[in-house]
Amino acid sequence: MQERDCGMVVVGNEILSGKVHDSNSYFAARELRKVGVALKRIAVVPDELEPVAEEVNYCARRFEFVITSGGVGPTHDDITMEAVARAFGRRLVVHPELERMIRDYFTERLATGMKMAEVPEGATLNAAGDLRFPTVQLENVYILPGIPQIFEAKLSALLGRFATDPYYIRTIYTSAGEGTIAEYLKACLETYPALLLGSYPRLGDPEYRVKLTLESKDREYVERAFDHLIQLLPRDMVVRVE
């Protein structure tokens, strides 16, 4: 099966200025991984038309689908809809179904709320679980809000359609540093070149110095590579496996 890949565009002055620690990309990375989708790029860009449009255009051309986070509220700095429209050379139009929902919801201050009925021309709506408002989609781009609770609920409701075959993973914790184990990793990759082998040093942890992750979509392959690497590594260097 062909691997599905994905890019993510985070619209976030508040992240670039250090006011907020983005959690949406971390949530998306974990959830997409679980359903077998490879997140290939996360770009955090300012709440400005041109940077958002350029990044959405870049990701939409390169990846099977794109998720955006943020910039979809009713205030002056919410420009994601217009930027996605620009990325595809579309106009912004009022979506009749969204308009109806917003009229029902914003009983007062309707003038400002109506901004949220505007979507790129040709956009479709996806049901978002038990949330009131649907997720707007244009071509392969899914436009999600930045507020973590809503982002997470909306993404979770979309995961079913993104799902493909998952990755299988094994983990080895070593007491030796990266310099010491590098040659064993290299030898393992020579025998299992298709293995995704990650090496994550940790400082100041009394239990281990490096966490190694072995991954593949072929469960047999990752198990054979795991057994091989365990054989290669001096026994006293292996603290724990998962």
Place this chain on the structure above:
Amino acid sequence: MQERDCGMVVVGNEILSGKVHDSNSYFAARELRKVGVALKRIAVVPDELEPVAEEVNYCARRFEFVITSGGVGPTHDDITMEAVARAFGRRLVVHPELERMIRDYFTERLATGMKMAEVPEGATLNAAGDLRFPTVQLENVYILPGIPQIFEAKLSALLGRFATDPYYIRTIYTSAGEGTIAEYLKACLETYPALLLGSYPRLGDPEYRVKLTLESKDREYVERAFDHLIQLLPRDMVVRVE
């Protein structure tokens, strides 16, 4: 004074696959902001030559300087030095001073450690506070490791050279939602068009619904805009100010 801007390239399969929640970009965003540097872009890309080289090249042309995080250890997947070299059309060469330091440090396993003496041709070394190894710089790109403790120490040692005039910030917490306050924000921006006005809704907090940040490098300007917005907002909507 001209505003200094910066881009950040995070080299991180472990972040894209959701194994690690990146903290380096959050640290960098806060620290750069404090010294008056505008972080304009954060891109998380895989540990692969072409995506890293392309993103470094993009940022180096657009921003005054660039910080990279990750991919500089001795293992097979550490490709940042080669990617930065490629971004500038340079070769990888052994840096004599780094070579000497690594010979002193890696008494055993020298063969694998020597990979860390390779830098893009023309690179220079910056002292990194009380850390043993210096920070490699090529043109306007500073190459930092991904391990948070070392990343933070190395970036902190560089901040002095990045420093320019800082931003001044005031904060207003409101009990009303974004839809309700949007018109007051718009009116404030009409009078103070150069104000950086951020609006951050928060769900489920008993204290407030929206945090507003008012920023400028002109302290007088931000204070006048703050007073103006406080006048505009109905008094019972303002929970707290900072």
